[in-house]
Amino acid sequence: MAQAWSTPVTDPVIDWLLASDPAIRWQVMRDLLDAPESLWKAERAKVDTEGWGARLLSHQDDDGQWAAGAFIPAGFDAHEWTEHGQPWTATCFSLSQLREFGLDPSSDRARRTVDLIGANSRWDEGGQPYWQGEVEECINGRTVADGAYFGVDVSRIVDRLVGEAQADGGWNCERANGSLRSSFATTINVLEGLLAFERATGGTPQSKVARRAGEDYLLKRHLFRRLSTGEAADKRFLCLCHPSRWRYDILRALDYFRAATLLCGAAPDPRLSEAIGHLRSRRLENGAWPLDWRPAGRVWFDVDDGVDAPSRWVTLKAMRVLKWWDAHLP
Template sequence: MPTWRELIHGDPLTWLLEVDDINPAVRYLALRDIVGLPEKSPDLVDAKSEAYSIGPIPRILAAQNPKGYWVKPGGGYNPKYTGTVWSLTLLAQMGADKSEPRVKTAAEYVLKNTISPTGWFSYNGMPSGFIHCHAGYLGDAMFSLGFGDDSRVTNAVEMQARLVTGRGIAAMGSQDPLRYYHYTAGPNFICGKLPCAWGAVKALKAISSVPEPQRTQTMSSAIEKGKDLFLSTDLTKCRFTNLEKGKPSSNWFKFGFPNYYIGDLLEILEVMARLGDGRDLRLEQAWKMVLEKQDSQGRWPLEYSYNGKMWADIEIKDEPSKWVTLRALRALKAAFPG
């Protein structure tokens, strides 16, 4: 079985480790996740400090209200993609965490305003506002930000797992507040008439962020349902994504950064590798597609972009992307160590 280094072309890690005044957070995360430097390593500490000093992270934080929100108070879903939830999620994906006081304030604000009375994450703070994709990327972000031991977060993830499995959740139309609502009408990642792959991968990201010894039986059952969904078919031909004229959404095959509610095939492989299933033979075609996207220097392009919509643009669409390359290397290293 080849190792991740044998599967990539050239030496993209050297590229990721270059001093970069535009996207310095890439270097920090490459040192942490690919090189594997310990948290207190002077080089890692310096790289993290650099990421907070220049580039997108300080620009995003500069736009924050001192109370913790962006643009306007409340649940933070609107406006896309500069509202509170989007801004905090982007910070998390760039390696920011609660050691920065403004990030901690933002996370506390989100926890106060997006967890519904039923305990799950909600785009509007009400029980009816649960959506798997939104709850999933927000739950995953909270773990990245350093809130994984916060009972509000672990309970929200547990509630998401219950919505996946149906455990203790009443049918839509019931008077029980712990019920399915319009956006999530039933178990098994249902959104509309079909399971939603975008919602499923976000849910798996959040649930798999919980360390295995701390996962409840419901969390483990939800993970198995997600794995069953993604291993049940060739991911390069699957029909449970948002369909375009009967075919998988073209966005499914466009790798990008950041990852909000729109999912891509690489994101599924990232999660499956995290769960220890990255080498499953049923993922062979998906890995083949991923590897075919790298150029001769082992770099992946930015195929899906939110530029012009966020507080800061991220690289150039269709050009080699350090962020997408970092995503690919992380997934490959987890699936094919050595």
């Protein structure tokens, strides 16, 4: 018999989130409402067959890929990138979106997808098998995150990323072109991958050290400031973005630090407080948070109501970050 449970709070924003897609609902139940595991897992199981998850899976090719490409859709014309933005329909971005939706990695559909991609997908850059990784740290960070989530052995890619860390503690996908300084975007992509690897396997001593150094890179900069001048490194870092794709913003970083401290049992670092204050300031009068921007480019479908409108995805992440932060206030 199913366990009886009802929403323990009356909150119009929570009701609005629960009236959405299963991909949102199960995370609201787990992260905001502390629902019993059996109930949120039952809701998560619907991602396979209902809503956005099922819709994205319906676009999957017979060989397990999306858009017949690992990073770039088949037949892609570079003119499109210039005119309309980077396309987001190929395999790597579709997998990352399924991970965000919460497709159950133990489901038959997930296991079949992982196997087919391993057998059939090759990276555009050099023809490497998909689960062996590419060459850019940004791409490899997301591949580690996806692979670790879906139960793939990505330890070889992790070892490579550990060896590619910059002297300042972070990562930069322009390292191969001579860059000696890290970037916020590459660093958050790698950190998310290393955290997913640690959650799935326990990590290695080397991967744990590298992850802590990458965290320190962001924390020294209060998640958005230049270390040299104290100015915002990029004003867009303070804008709330979804889907993140490879992009960086403070909410993505805060959500990472929430997940990292929960895994390790640590308290939030006080250097996050400035970014937390900015996040609080962006809350709308109705209690939700807006979508400030989303990367342009080809998508299978949109999962938000548009720029400047209240966003369920941004609101979910903001609320769980603040719940975590406020739970540790003295």
